[in-house]
Amino acid sequence: MTQTPLTEAEIEVLLDEYLEADLNRLVIDKPVQEIAQLSRYQQTRSLHWVNIAANAHIEIGFMVCLSISKAIKLMDEESLQLWIVHAMEKLDVDGLIPAVQSLGDVEKFAAEAKDRARGVTFEEVNSMLSLFVQGLAGRALKLERSEKVWTDTETIYLPEYVGSFDDYEDNFRLYKSILAHQWAQLWFGTWQVELLDANKPTLCLLNQLDDLLEENPDALDYLYMLETIRLDKRIKAELPGIHRDMHHVMHLLGETLIPVAWEAEVKPLLKPQASIKDSCLLLSSIMKKEKPNSLCFQGIWQLEPLQKALSKRMEKEKQDLQKAVWKLSEEQKKKKLKKKEDDKQLEAPKKLDVKKTEETEFPEDFTLEIILDDEPVQLDVVANNTLSSILQDFGEIPEEYLQTGFAGAYDPEEDKKAAQDDVWSGTYHEEGAHYYNEWDYKRQHYRKDWCVLRELEVTPKSTGFVKQTLMKYAKLVKYLHKSFEALRGEDKLLKRQVNGDDIDVDAVVEAWADAQMGMEMTDRLYTQMHRVERSIAVMFMVDMSGSTQGWINEAERESLILLCEALEKLGDKYAIYGFSGWERKRCDIYKIKEFAEAYNDDVKGKISAIEAQDYTRMGVAIRHLSSILNQAEAKTRILITLSDGRPEDFGEYRGKYGVEDTRMALLEAKQSGIHSFCITIDKEGLEYLPHMYGSANYTVIDEVEKLPLKVADIYRKLTM
Secondary structure (H helix, E strand, O other), X not given: OOOOOOOHHHHHHHHHHHHOHHHHOOOOHHHHHHXXXXXXXXXXXXXXXXXXXXXXXXXXXXXXXXXXXXXXXXXXXXXXXXXXXHHHHHHHHHOHHHHHHHOOOHHHHHHHHHHHHHOEEHHHHHHHHHHHHHHOOOOOOEXXXXXXXXXXXXEEEEOOEEOOOOXXXXXXXXXXXXXXXXXXXXXXXXXXXXXXXXXXXXXXXHHHHHHHHHHOOOHHHHHHHHHHHHHHHXXXXXXXXXXXXXXXXXXXXXXXXXXXXXXXXXXXHHOOOOOHHHHHHHXXXXXXXXXXXXOXXXXXXXXXXXXXXXXXXXXXXXXXXXXXXXXXXHHHHHHHHHXXXXXXXXXXXXXXXXXXXXXOOOOOOOXXXXXXXXXXXXXXXXXXXXXXXXXXXXXXXXXXXXXXXXXXXXXXXXXXXXHHHOOOOOOOOOOOOEEEEEEEOOOOEEEEEEEEEEEEEOOOOOOHHHHXXXXXXXXXXXXXXXXXXXXXXXXXXXXXXXXXXXXXXXXXXXXXXXXXXXXXXXXXXXXXXXXXXXXXXXXXXXXXXXXXXXXXXXXXXXXXXXXXXXXXXXXXXXXXXXXXXXXXXXXXXXXXXXXXXXXOHXXXXXXXXXXXXXXXXXXXXXXXXXXXXXXXXXXXEEEEEEEOOOOEOOHHHOXXXXXXXXXXXXXXXXXXXXXXXXXXXXXXXXXXXXXXXXXXXXXXXXXXXXXXXXXHHHHHHHOO
């Protein structure tokens, strides 16, 4: 039976409650009248979305209230949700005014909803395209959604959705083309820089054409089209599949890469050796011709923010490379000391040479040979990435970048301490931070990039604590070694095999019975011993909140030591990270042991140095550590949390909000193939752990001193 629509009085009561209209002096007479004209179903949906929006911010709720009666007639449920969620994400990322403005033009959003429905959204393809762009050569790049397509050489800004075609695959081809074109600008030297006399890095295109660009505002558009033609040739050689996609979508839209009037002029750009300088040389003559329209995948250039990002990165990379050279020179000194070479030779100045080898017709196709004082050396992964990024910016390594710079003054420990002390300076301190969404159960949606997380180093302490622990639990250590070694060598009896080591009596009896009944006998009559190959990666997530101070902290450290001792016998991959934080903009992850790191004195010292910190914002820590765990090569991935209490932080993260966000983070981990388990000493854990972890994925230890005795045993049972 159709329900009777709500009256104006009933609607007003509900809106007063959702919007706190009296307190905020909001006039809701008109929206009350408009909602009263809707069907009961439409009224229910309208009031639901007003309530959701108001939970994000009263002003957002009020704006939704003003337009909801119009919106619900123009949009289906999915589009309506997207309209409101888009505003809430704007609120989180850009602030209240942009969020309110995004709700203003309901008709425009409704018209675009059809394109969104059939198209490709940033949310859908972000993870996939992030992996795609990481697989391409060059520096690590972030992907962000934006109203305009562009890059600042650190981040590629992509559209929120692409819906130009009826076919989903064609929309996806266009989205990939947009990304590939922005990447090509970085890799093939559109934003290459030069060092002026004052050693100030400046874009090549500005060095070549500064006056012309200043005189004619259209010059940059002409130059962008010339670069697009040059880059097309490079993309064809490097990414032929993407190149076909780019020309496919251009064909569908009736676009042409090279205007007929330009064909003769741009031939130099089609050569493999063509660079940004060749595009600049053609600019004056090409500007006499008609300017073509932009292509579907092009985007725009924004030079001012781009130059800021370039300058900031290049200064940092210069220092990073000089530090790497200094470290290499120190290592060579140590080697020469062992050979007892004279002091004069030891004090000789150090210089790094980078030689290109195996060059081909393409300038970016080369390998690097690193020479330090005529001896080949190897940079670590981080330094190699820095070197690659510098090459991408300059096309070569500037001479001054190859000097040690820090010799005699650079102290690695002081540098590390200074970096860690400064890590959260400023309000948001964007550089090097990780951004994570957070689930808001009131909105029933994520808050976009709500938490800011940083990985921090732990300074090792004396390993005396480790020795004391091993003495204290000497008998238990022997038992753990023995039981974990047994796990490593475990064999499994496989029954009903086609061939094997012995007869499967049960299978033979069943086969004989089948034969007596006139049925065909099976040939699976044997047993076979099969060696179980363990393929397990385990992440230990250690609560370092302030409440763990004292006995709990000591028990956690003892547990980790016993676990490490046992796992070294077993051979499973494992990593250890601590977590703490102080509100959403300062979420800390402490690196204690990475998967690739050996269990050595340095790791033992870091375990000994684990100390209580701040609060327990657990959801963001789970999301970050899950991303690390998912990169480990293993069939089975387990996330084990050692904690003393419920998720908690300042403000709204207390209570249900924190529990629901943690639960959602655990569900995300489960969907990615991670099995999560919690070991806690919180006697009140039964109130919230079943809701977060499920009925069988946690254990409550009633006494702190039992923690070290139980953790290893629990691990053994989890991985059997």
